[in-house]
Amino acid sequence: EPEVTQTPSHQVTQMGQEVILRCVPISNHLYFYWYRQILGQKVEFLVSFYNNEISEKSEIFDDQFSVERPDGSNFTLKIRSTKLEDSAMYFCASSEGTDRNYGYTFGSGTRLTVV
Amino acid sequence: GDSVTQMEGPVTLSEEAFLTINCTYTATGYPSLFWYVQYPGEGLQLLLKATKADDKGSNKGFEATYRKETTSFHLEKGSVQVSDSAVYFCALRPSGGSYIPTFGRGTSLIVHP
Numbered sequence: 001e002p003e004v005t006q007t008p009s010h011q012v013t014q015m016g017q018e019v020i021l022r023c024v025p026i027s028n029h030l031y032f033y034w035y036r037q038i039l040g041q042k043v044e045f046l047v048s049f050y051n052n053e054i055s056e057k058s059e060i061f062d063d064q065f066s067v068e069r070p071d072g073s074n075f076t077l078k079i080r081s082t083k084l085e086d087s088a089m090y091f092c093a094s095s096e097g098t099d100r101n102y103g104y105t106f107g108s109g110t111r112l113t114v115v
Numbered sequence: 116g117d118s119v120t121q122m123e124g125p126v127t128l129s130e131e132a133f134l135t136i137n138c139t140y141t142a143t144g145y146p147s148l149f150w151y152v153q154y155p156g157e158g159l160q161l162l163l164k165a166t167k168a169d170d171k172g173s174n175k176g177f178e179a180t181y182r183k184e185t186t187s188f189h190l191e192k193g194s195v196q197v198s199d200s201a202v203y204f205c206a207l208r209p210s211g212g213s214y215i216p217t218f219g220r221g222t223s224l225i226v227h228p
Contacts, residue, residue, distance in 0.1 A: 042218055043219075045217070103149055
């Protein structure tokens with residue numbers, strides 16, 4: 001069964017450093033997303049991406065964050081100047097379309113720890 | 116804005132027990148409702164969905180019925196197994212405007228032999 005692949009599974013970084021989280025969505029999916037889950041809290045939407053541009057973003061997704069699809073397969077989330085409160089599990093997801101009948105396929109997540 | 120509220124976990128059951136995980140939502144219109152499951156070390160997987168009132172989603176012995184009158188989408192299973200131990204997330208997708216799903220906090224289920 002097709003799956004969304006995320007790397008690395010765990011990233012530890014020092015406060016102030018930049019990190020890049022990587023995702024390979026399902027090949028025929030057109031819509032890509034990043035979510036995060038701070039430990040014990042709800043899964044929060046960060047950003048959606050379609051046709052090589054951001055289609056929607058939450059208030060969490062400020063200038064510290066950026067996304068990119070550098071080639072035909074990867075979808076990356078960059079966090080500049082990480083803060084302690086950026087520590088969370090980051091999930092990438094993809095979907096075939098935006099029709100509300102579609103579910104998402106999620107990756108297994110990257111656990112980011114900022115120290 | 117839209118929101119999803121799930122019961123606090125963990126829910127701890129013995130094998131073959133009946134499972135209910137409550138989920139209620141707040142949204143305008145007629146959102147689609149979903150349950151996702153996250154097994155240890157894996158990503159969220161779509162478990163079941165319902166797209167209109169009174170629809171019942173079902174998969175792998177799990178069921179949930181879209182109740183518009185109570186704005187609920189409770190997950191049930193008649194006889195749980197140890198392999199059902201996971202975190203379960205309720206989610207909704209709006210019926211208009213933004214198509215971005217809103218998730219609950221997740222409910223951890225632990226099933227003992």
